[in-house]
Amino acid sequence: MAKEKRLYHVVSDRIRRMISDGTYPPGSRLPGERELAERFDVSRVTIREAEIALQALGHLSIRTGSGVYVLDPPRAGDGSLPFPSVSAFELTEARLLFESEAAALAARAITPEALDRLGELVETMGAEHDDEASQQADREFHLTIAAESRNAVVQFVIETLWKIRTELQAVREVHAAVCANETAADRGAEHEEVLAALRNRDPLAARRAMQKHFTRLLTSMIDVTEEKAVEELRRKAMASRQRYLNDAAQHRTG
Amino acid sequence: MAKEKRLYHVVSDRIRRMISDGTYPPGSRLPGERELAERFDVSRVTIREAEIALQALGHLSIRTGSGVYVLDPPRAGDGSLPFPSVSAFELTEARLLFESEAAALAARAITPEALDRLGELVETMGAEHDDEASQQADREFHLTIAAESRNAVVQFVIETLWKIRTELQAVREVHAAVCANETAADRGAEHEEVLAALRNRDPLAARRAMQKHFTRLLTSMIDVTEEKAVEELRRKAMASRQRYLNDAAQHRTG
DNA sequence: TTCATCAATTGGTAGGACCAATCAGTTTGC
DNA sequence: GCAAACTGATTGGTCCTACCAATTGATGAA
Numbered sequence: 012m013a014k015e016k017r018l019y020h021v022v023s024d025r026i027r028r029m030i031s032d033g034t035y036p037p038g039s040r041l042p043g044e045r046e047l048a049e050r051f052d053v054s055r056v057t058i059r060e061a062e063i064a065l066q067a068l069g070h071l072s073i074r075t076g077s078g079v080y081v082l083d084p085p086r087a088g089d090g091s092l093p094f095p096s097v098s099a100f101e102l103t104e105a106r107l108l109f110e111s112e113a114a115a116l117a118a119r120a121i122t123p124e125a126l127d128r129l130g131e132l133v134e135t136m137g138a139e140h141d142d143e144a145s146q147q148a149d150r151e152f153h154l155t156i157a158a159e160s161r162n163a164v165v166q167f168v169i170e171t172l173w174k175i176r177t178e179l180q181a182v183r184e185v186h187a188a189v190c191a192n193e194t195a196a197d198r199g200a201e202h203e204e205v206l207a208a209l210r211n212r213d214p215l216a217a218r219r220a221m222q223k224h225f226t227r228l229l230t231s232m233i234d235v236t237e238e239k240a241v242e243e244l245r246r247k248a249m250a251s252r253q254r255y256l257n258d259a260a261q262h263r264t265g
Numbered sequence: 266m267a268k269e270k271r272l273y274h275v276v277s278d279r280i281r282r283m284i285s286d287g288t289y290p291p292g293s294r295l296p297g298e299r300e301l302a303e304r305f306d307v308s309r310v311t312i313r314e315a316e317i318a319l320q321a322l323g324h325l326s327i328r329t330g331s332g333v334y335v336l337d338p339p340r341a342g343d344g345s346l347p348f349p350s351v352s353a354f355e356l357t358e359a360r361l362l363f364e365s366e367a368a369a370l371a372a373r374a375i376t377p378e379a380l381d382r383l384g385e386l387v388e389t390m391g392a393e394h395d396d397e398a399s400q401q402a403d404r405e406f407h408l409t410i411a412a413e414s415r416n417a418v419v420q421f422v423i424e425t426l427w428k429i430r431t432e433l434q435a436v437r438e439v440h441a442a443v444c445a446n447e448t449a450a451d452r453g454a455e456h457e458e459v460l461a462a463l464r465n466r467d468p469l470a471a472r473r474a475m476q477k478h479f480t481r482l483l484t485s486m487i488d489v490t491e492e493k494a495v496e497e498l499r500r501k502a503m504a505s506r507q508r509y510l511n512d513a514a515q516h517r518t519g
Numbered sequence: 520t521t522c523a524t525c526a527a528t529t530g531g532t533a534g535g536a537c538c539a540a541t542c543a544g545t546t547t548g549c
Numbered sequence: 550g551c552a553a554a555c556t557g558a559t560t561g562g563t564c565c566t567a568c569c570a571a572t573t574g575a576t577g578a579a
Contacts, residue, residue, distance in 0.1 A: 017329070017562065019317070043529060054564045056310065059530085063273070063314050067321035075271065075530050076572030098417075105418035108370075112362040163352075164359035164429070168422050175418070271531065297560055308533045313561085329561045330540035524576080531570075539562075546555065 022051055022061035030070065030081055040078045041071075100232060106172055107225035110153060113169055114205060114221040115214040116160035125159050129206050137199040152202060156209070156221075201227065276305055276315035284324065284335050286408065286424045287431040294332045295325075354486055360426055361479035364407060367423055368459060368475040369468040370414035379413050383460050391453040406456060410463070410475075455481065 016024075026041070035041045044062070048055040062079055065071040072080045132155070135148040150173060157169040201224040208216035270278075280295070289295045298316070302309040316333055319325040326334045386409070389402040404427060411423040455478040462470035 019562080045529085056565090057563065060314065060317050060562095064317050064321040067318040073530070074572080075570070076528080078529065078572095101416045101418045104416055105422065108366040108419065109363060109422070112366070116362075162355045162358055164355045164426065165362065168359065168363070168425070171422070171425075172418065273531080299560080310534090311532065314531090327561070328541085330559080331542075332560065521579080523578080526575085527573090529570100529572075531568100533566100533568080535566095536564085537562100538564095539560100541558105541560075543558090544556085546553100548553080549551090 018053060019057050019060035019064070022053060022057055023064050025051065026061060026065060027070065035081050037081050037083045040080050043078065100229070102172065102175060103225060103229055103232065106169075107222060107229065109165070109169060109172065110157070110225065111218045111221040113157050113160040113162075113165050114209070115218040116162060116165065117156045118209050118212050118214040118217040120161055121156075121159040121209050121212075125155055126206070126210055129155060129209070133199065133202045133206055136202060149198075156205070159209075272307060273311045273314035273318070276307060276311055277318050279305065280315060280319060281324065282424060286428050288404075289335050291335050291337045294334050297332065354483070356426065356429060357479060357482055357486065360423075361476060361483065363419070363423055363426065364411070364479065365472045365475040367411050367414040367416075367419050368463070369472040370416060370419060371410045372463050372466050372468040372471040374415055375410075375413040375463050375466075379409055380460070380464055383409060383463070387453065387456045387460055390456060403452075410459075413463075 026035075029035050029041075030037075041047070042050070044055050044058045047058045051058065062071055062073060066073050070082060072082050074080065129152060132148045132152045136145050136152070154170060154173065157166045160166060201220065204220040205217060205224065208220050280289075283289050283295075284291075295301070296304070298309050298312045301312045305312070316325055316327060320327050324336060326336050328334065383406060386402045386406045390399050390406070408424060408427065411420045414420060455474065458474040459471060459478065462474050
């Protein structure tokens, strides 16, 4: 026979078999770790190790305080994204930091063509109330600036952040809520401010304008989000906002 | 933040990151369960659970009596790195921007433990002339600060930049040349300046110190690089440097 | 009924103990 | 001198026991 398998592998196989033979069909809850341990005559640790392995493979769902549940057979091509699990807040905070710097970089050498294009995009965003077109324009606006930073790494990072934004369900939801809540005038004014700074080739102003844009986004999120973690979120957001207001003040008085 | 994750998930993520950022490359053996437990300040059980999950996913190979080994990244369709082809200069410029912001973030809530660790690392870098140990310490220094930003996206981005650094041959060469050229005193002083700012919980000073560190790196690159694209490189570097000197001046006078 | 409260259940983590496989260095036997 | 056998330190594997934390459902008050 095959080489000696570790005990937790054996247990893992037994559980898997009981799932596939219908003893524990998808959706059902299997016995508690303590009971399984006794039934298989192994320690609870071993049961846990087996279940955790099966969870990693997508066969089980372990819920603290509730129990362990059998999932539907995992779909073939899973394609796990390499992105970390993040909150909408973290993502926006990161964009605040990075895109502001990109704007400052872009101001140093942005081309007239890019400036024209940005102008068109701002108009589109102001005119269209169609979510689809407006969001598309918003995206191109930010990515154009990223490209004009003339730094492939900066551009790559910012594009990656946008990719994360579209791939993470939770993040999309929050953003949709925020967009519904904000006035087109606000967005428009902020984008125009960024554009104006770029036209003037003023890195500091460009950074400041972009920071302002994202800072408002962050604060909007506080109003929109109404989950359990609000306190924590609000605390972080306010701290972050305050930090940037202070920075901006120092810039201005400088 | 996302929902509370179980500890073994956190550990699992940390290990996965250390693998992907090059701390433990494929084929290498990672520290024993007992050592990892102590290092992460969790129990051995938790380490085991995390490693077993990663084994199930095909990232690790656990061999009884021998150790735990990192496997080649499981082929997930693409295989090729999504990294853009970049120059050492671009990469360092991006790090200047992003890591400075991360340092500012970290200053707001860095833990005493992290501060202690950073202190040790600075000492290691000062003492060791061994390239291996010193570089390792350098990386951990920067990645620790990234982690202390308490923003998973920021952390993810900076880790990605380090990954790019180790994976791109050309970048590595330039860095090696720069390292050979610089005095240990310079590096040490700069790192200590960053650390001091973090200890004082001073975001602005932290950002400034980190900018100073990377700005020197950028200028060093100019001296070292003597290739065809020097003119362009020099022009960009000088512009970038000037920009940050101006910024710093404005900060100070603010 | 509705909602706050509490206690039992269930998973999560810690720490200590001991077993079993492995491996490097040493000793032994030829 | 060299290979086989031994030895001990190291590392993963398993168990136990105790306690923490999230969940759930029963209980009782409004």
